[in-house]
Structure formats: C-alpha cells, structure tokens
Amino acid sequence: MAAQLRGLNVHDVTIQLHRAGRGPTxxxxxxxxxxxxxxxxxETLAEHHELLVPEHPGFGRSDDPAWxxxxxxxxxxxxxxxxxxxxxxxxxIGNSLGGWLAAEILIRDRSRFxxxxxLAPAGIRAKGIPPGDNFIWGPEEAxxxxxxxxxxxxxxxxxxxxxxQMDVFLRxxxxxxxxxxxxxxxxxxxxxxxxxxxxxxxxxxxxEDKLLPADYAALWGERLPDARIVxxxxxGHLPHVEHANAVARHISGFWQGVRS
Amino acid sequence: xxxxxxxxxxYRPLDLAEAARHRSAxxxxxxxxxxxxxxxxxxxxxxxxxxxxxxxGFDAIGVNEHHQTAYGLMPAPNLIASALIQRTSNVxxxxxxxxxxxxxxxxxxxxxxxxxxxxxxxxxxxxxVRGIGSEYHSSGVNPYFSHERFHEAHDLITRAxxxxxxxxxxxxxFHLQYVxxxxxxxxxxxxxxxxxxxxxxxTVAWASHPSRRYPFLVTFSSADLVARYHTSYREQARQxxxxxxxxxxxxxxxxxxxxxxxxxxxxxxxxxxxLFNDFLRQTFEMLMPPGYTSMNSMKNFIRMRSSLGGARPxxxxxxxxxxxxxxxxxxVLGGIEKxxxxxxxxxxxxxxxxxxxxxxxxxxxxxxxxxEVMPKLRD
Numbered sequence: 001m002a003a004q005l006r007g008l009n010v011h012d013v014t015i016q017l018h019r020a021g022r023g024p025t026x027x028x029x030x031x032x033x034x035x036x037x038x039x040x041x042x043e044t045l046a047e048h049h050e051l052l053v054p055e056h057p058g059f060g061r062s063d064d065p066a067w068x069x070x071x072x073x074x075x076x077x078x079x080x081x082x083x084x085x086x087x088x089x090x091x092x093i094g095n096s097l098g099g100w101l102a103a104e105i106l107i108r109d110r111s112r113f114x115x116x117x118x119l120a121p122a123g124i125r126a127k128g129i130p131p132g133d134n135f136i137w138g139p140e141e142a143x144x145x146x147x148x149x150x151x152x153x154x155x156x157x158x159x160x161x162x163x164x165q166m167d168v169f170l171r172x173x174x175x176x177x178x179x180x181x182x183x184x185x186x187x188x189x190x191x192x193x194x195x196x197x198x199x200x201x202x203x204x205x206x207x208e209d210k211l212l213p214a215d216y217a218a219l220w221g222e223r224l225p226d227a228r229i230v231x232x233x234x235x236g237h238l239p240h241v242e243h244a245n246a247v248a249r250h251i252s253g254f255w256q257g258v259r260s
Numbered sequence: 261x262x263x264x265x266x267x268x269x270x271y272r273p274l275d276l277a278e279a280a281r282h283r284s285a286x287x288x289x290x291x292x293x294x295x296x297x298x299x300x301x302x303x304x305x306x307x308x309x310x311x312x313x314x315x316x317g318f319d320a321i322g323v324n325e326h327h328q329t330a331y332g333l334m335p336a337p338n339l340i341a342s343a344l345i346q347r348t349s350n351v352x353x354x355x356x357x358x359x360x361x362x363x364x365x366x367x368x369x370x371x372x373x374x375x376x377x378x379x380x381x382x383x384x385x386x387x388x389v390r391g392i393g394s395e396y397h398s399s400g401v402n403p404y405f406s407h408e409r410f411h412e413a414h415d416l417i418t419r420a421x422x423x424x425x426x427x428x429x430x431x432x433x434f435h436l437q438y439v440x441x442x443x444x445x446x447x448x449x450x451x452x453x454x455x456x457x458x459x460x461x462x463t464v465a466w467a468s469h470p471s472r473r474y475p476f477l478v479t480f481s482s483a484d485l486v487a488r489y490h491t492s493y494r495e496q497a498r499q500x501x502x503x504x505x506x507x508x509x510x511x512x513x514x515x516x517x518x519x520x521x522x523x524x525x526x527x528x529x530x531x532x533x534x535l536f537n538d539f540l541r542q543t544f545e546m547l548m549p550p551g552y553t554s555m556n557s558m559k560n561f562i563r564m565r566s567s568l569g570g571a572r573p574x575x576x577x578x579x580x581x582x583x584x585x586x587x588x589x590x591x592v593l594g595g596i597e598k599x600x601x602x603x604x605x606x607x608x609x610x611x612x613x614x615x616x617x618x619x620x621x622x623x624x625x626x627x628x629x630x631x632e633v634m635p636k637l638r639d
Contacts, residue, residue, distance in 0.1 A: 135545060136397060136545050136546065170558065177402065177403060177404045178551060181400075181402040181404060182400050
C-alpha cells in the first residue's frame with residue numbers, strides 16, 4: 001500500500017504529509033532522522049487505520065519557518081494543525097524527538113487524543129545518566145549506534161544517497177540541532193507536567209538503546225499517570241524499525257485493551 | 261604595516277602519541293594529559309615571549325580564546341591580557357578574540373574589556389569571534405543560533421560601550437533591564453574591534469559595513485584563500501561606496517625565519533606539522549556542528565574536504581600553499597610583500613611560536629623576524 005504525499009498548509013507553513021489506509025486516525029510523529037523511508041511498520045499500522053505521518057517543519061521537504069524555535073513551538077503548531085484538520089480520537093505515536101513532541105502536545109491539550117505510544121522518547125532525562133552524543137559521533141558510528149542488529153546499519157551504509165537525499169539529511173540534522181542541542185534532547189520543564197497526560201500510555205524501549213538509555217523508561221513510568229512499559233531485548237533506539245512486528249503487536253494489543 | 265605578535269599558548273608537553281589515540285585534541289582529550297606543573301611553566305614561558313615582543317618593537321601582542329583543548333591554554337584570554345598589561349607599557353594588547361555567542365550574558369564581556377582598557381590606559385584591541393565549532397560542543401551553546409547570538413551580543417556590547425546608561429536591551433537571546441557599563445572604556449568611542457575569521461561571505465559583508473568597517477583578519481588559510489577573502493572585502497566595501505583602508509585587512513599566519521630556507525624548514529617542520537596535525541586535529545562533527553555555518557557553506561566544506569581526500573598537511577604543503585611562511589628573511593619578506601601587492605593588506609598577525617616549537621627557537625625566530633623582516637615592513 002503506497003502512502004500518498006501531499007502538502008498541508010497551516011499558518012502559511014506548508015508541511016509534507018504522508019497518508020495511508022482507512023480507519024481510526026493514527027498520528028505518527030517522527031524522530032530527528034525524519035522520514036527517509038516508508039517503513040514496513042507504517043504498512044502494518046495502515047492496514048486498519050488511517051495513518052498520518054507529517055514531516056515536521058524544518059525536516060524533510062516541509063517549510064522551516066524562523067519562528068518555530070523549540071519543541072514547545074512545534075507542539076503548539078501541531079495543536080493548530082490538528083484543530084484545523086479537525087482530527088479527533090487520535091491514536092498518537094512518537095519516536096525519540098517525536099515522542100518528546102507528543103508529550104509536549106499532550107501536556108497542553110489532550111482533548112483530541114485517545115491514547116499515546118512513546119517509542120524511546122526524548123524530552124526528559126534521568127539525572128546522572130547522560131544520553132549518547134549523536135552530534136559528536138561520526139557518520140557511520142551515528143548509524144551503527146541506532147541499531148542493536150548491525151545488519152540494519154549495514155544496509156543503510158551500503159546505500160548511496162543522491163544529492164537530494166543528502167540535502168534532506170543535512171536539513172534534518174540542522175533542525176535536530178535547533179530543537180535538541182541544548183539542553184541535550186530535553187525540556188527541563190516537561191517532566192513536572194507529565195501528570196497532565198491523563199491518557200493510556202504505552203512506553204516502548206530497546207534495552208540496547210545507545211542514544212537514550214533504557215534507564216529513562218522507568219522515569220516515564222513514574223511520571224505518566226497511566227503508563228505501561230515494554231522493554232524489548234536485543235533492540236536499539238528505533239524499536240519500530242528493528243522489531244517492527246513485535247512493536248506493532250504490542251501497540252495493537254494496547255489499543256484493544258484501551259477500547260475494552 | 262601594523263605588526264602583531266600573536267600567541268596561541270599551546271600545551272607543548274602534550275604526549276602526542278597518547279593524544280593521537282583520542283578522537284581529537286579538543287573536547288574529548290582527557291584532561292589527565294594536562295600536568296599542572298608543566299602547564300604552569302608553559303604559561304610563564306608563553307607570557308615571557310609576548311612581553312619580549314614589545315621589546316622587539318611589535319605594535320601589538322595578541323592572545324585568543326579556546327576551550328577544552330591542548331591547542332591553546334587560554335579559555336579566559338582576558339586574564340592573560342591583564343597579566344600582560346602589568347608587564348608592558350606601550351604595546352597594544354589584542355584579544356583575538358572573545359567568543360561572543362558562548363556566554364550567557366555578554367555584558368560581562370563589555371565590562372571586562374572596558375576594565376582592561378582602563379587598566380592599560382587605552383591599549384586594548386577587542387577581537388570578536390563566534391568560537392570554533394568544537395566550542396559549541398564544549399560550551400553546550402546551540403550552534404544553530406550562533407550567528408544570531410553573535411550579532412546580538414555584538415550590538416549589546418558596543419551599545420553598552422557607547423550609549424549613556426542605564427538603558428534596557430531587548431534581544432531575542434539576551435534580555436536586560438539595566439545596561440550600565442561601569443567602567444566605561446578608556447578609548448573613545450570604544451576599543452578598536454577586529455574580526456578574526458576563516459572567512460565567510462556573510463562575515464565579510466557584515467564586518468565591512470560602513471557603520472562598522474571592522475578590520476577583517478583571515479586566519480590559517482592558504483595564500484590564495486587569504487587573497488580571495490581580502491579581495492571580497494574590498495569589493496564589498498566598494499559596493500557600500502567606499503575604499504577599504506589597508507588597516508581593514510589582516511592576515512594571521514605562522515611565520516618562522518632562519519638564516520636560510522633549508523635551516524628554517526629543518527627547524528620549523530616538526531612544530532608546524534604538530535600545529536596542524538596534532539593540536540588542531542578535530543573531526544568534521546566537531547568542526548562543523550549543524551547550524552554553525554549556513555547549509556550552503558557546509559555543503560561547500562564537505563565538497564572541498566572530499567576533493568582534498570583528507571590528506572594531512574606537511575611542512576612542505578603548508579609552505580607551498582602559503583599557509584605558513586617559513587624560510588630565510590628574504591623568503592618570508594617575499595611572501596608578505598607578495599600578499600601586500602595582491603591585496604594591499606595592512607595588518608600582519610604573526611604566529612611566531614606554533615605547535616611544539618621550543619622557547620629557544622621561538623626566541624631566535626622572534627629576534628630574526630624583528631631584525632631582518634620587520635624594518636622592511638615599516639612604511
């Protein structure tokens with residue numbers, strides 16, 4: 001099933017939106033790497049849902065307005081987008097930077113959301129446990145450190161990106177720095193408001209995550225009012241890539257549990 | 261020509277073999293490799309060398325700011341400048357420069373430089389820089405906002421020096437209810453501002469603007485690149501409707517003089533190679549954090565780098581490209597005069613100690629430069 005890609009304009013900011021499938025709405029918020037590929041995980045989600053995967057302002061081929069300067073700005077932008085598109089009863093999913101963004105959205109206004117899945121979310125940090133530094137890692141190291149199973153990294157490293165893909169890669173990296181450089185991958189004010197996310201939450205983490213240590217999962221579990229934690233063995237920072245089927249099964253079970 | 265004797269104050273006792281086992285001589289080089297007893301001696305010898313430069317007749321002596329590195333031991337160059345003020349009497353002291361975006365409140369830079377200007381009775385030259393890429397790793401400051409912070413800090417500092425205080429400052433990064441610089445600078449309206457840079461068209465356009473006309477110092481570049489940046493500054497000034505003065509164009513260059521070309525090369529080769537290959541060694545990710553340059557500059561840099569194939573510079577290649585002037589007085593003078601013919605530049609920032617170059621060779625280099633080269637550069 002191919003995803004449709006179209007421009008969506010909110011506040012004179014045009015973003016690119018991938019859309020696939022029919023059914024209840026699932027909004028997937030991507031991480032710092034953007035959406036370089038339509039993932040098998042997306043295919044699975046789109047079987048029974050309408051899946052929306054926007055490219056955040058500053059990422060991919062979306063606009064990069066100067067006034068969006070922080071993840072809280074990005075969260076407010078998405079609240080506007082959701083209101084204008086009149087999305088309701090949304091299943092929200094966010095990975096890494098997108099997980100952070102999901103939490104920033106939900107502490108502000110959770111009224112249009114049904115539940116949330118956080119896949120190795122950034123945004124808070126257990127004191128004394130620093131994240132890995134993907135800004136200082138070399139290009140190969142940065143890819144290898146995302147995965148536990150190195151065959152995923154091997155495939156990416158074997159690909160020869162064309163000039164447009166390189167441009168998007170650089171753009172994503174610039175925006176990742178804008179949002180995540182300092183403080184590194186967190187908003188110090190986020191943690192104290194997580195109790196406002198009064199929604200069922202599923203937090204999924206790879207035990208071997210080299211970017212955001214799996215120790216952070218427990219802190220999310222403590223701060224979110226209704227969270228269950230799934231820890232995946234032999235898994236790095238991108239559980240939905242490395243263990244796509246298992247993650248899709250966990251999510252599906254979580255959604256069914258929420259409904260019943 | 262205005263002559264500046266400039267120093268980086270490298271930590272020469274560095275175990276180069278051990279350092280090479282680490283990712284870089286910056287940010288991640290473990291500080292256990294710094295021995296305070298040896299380091300204290302380094303400070304003393306390096307300061308002696310700068311003080312000696314006044315005796316030799318240099319117009320200015322220069323220091324600069326770098327953090328978390330063996331490349332330079334001056335995270336706080338104003339402290340060194342303060343020491344130099346007490347040991348010199350007439351020479352200008354150029355701080356080349358302070359890294360404006362790295363501080364949380366630039367008013368402290370305005371205050372400290374104003375203090376130094378008073379302490380020295382008007383001998384301070386204020387260099388303003390953004391700090392190099394690695395310093396965005398070591399300070400944590402977001403490189404994405406580096407240019408914004410630089411321009412805003414610059415505006416705040418120059419206004420603090422020139423406008424009657426107290427006044428309020430409303431920036432995007434810095435917000436102050438009271439800007440009221442005590443003491444005011446000794447020089448009026450303020451100490452000369454110089455802009456050391458590795459050259460970007462944005463910086464050239466900004467520095468040469470008629471409201472600023474800041475001297476632009478090109479650092480550590482091949483002779484062709486230096487000439488290109490000087491020329492683009494001149495062209496930009498013409499577009500603004502004026503002719504750039506010689507004193508607006510500077511060149512910062514490692515220089516080593518000995519009796520003959522071959523002797524100079526023999527004595528300086530290892531040291532100049534340690535400067536570029538050991539002390540300056542940084543990864544691309546350190547040098548070019550995202551947002552530190554524009555996207556286009558970054559792409560150009562990537563292209564240039566891949567065409568160079570990442571070859572380590574050698575003494576020969578550095579001499580060949582004119583990145584370093586190493587040779588007999590005639591050779592060194594020839595290199596300087598050739599650049600003067602090409603660009604009409606008027607500030608030479610001479611790095612007369614570099615890498616592991618010893619105190620004895622540094623002293624001889626300085627003596628010979630002063631005796632054989634300097635007189636011929638006096639207009």
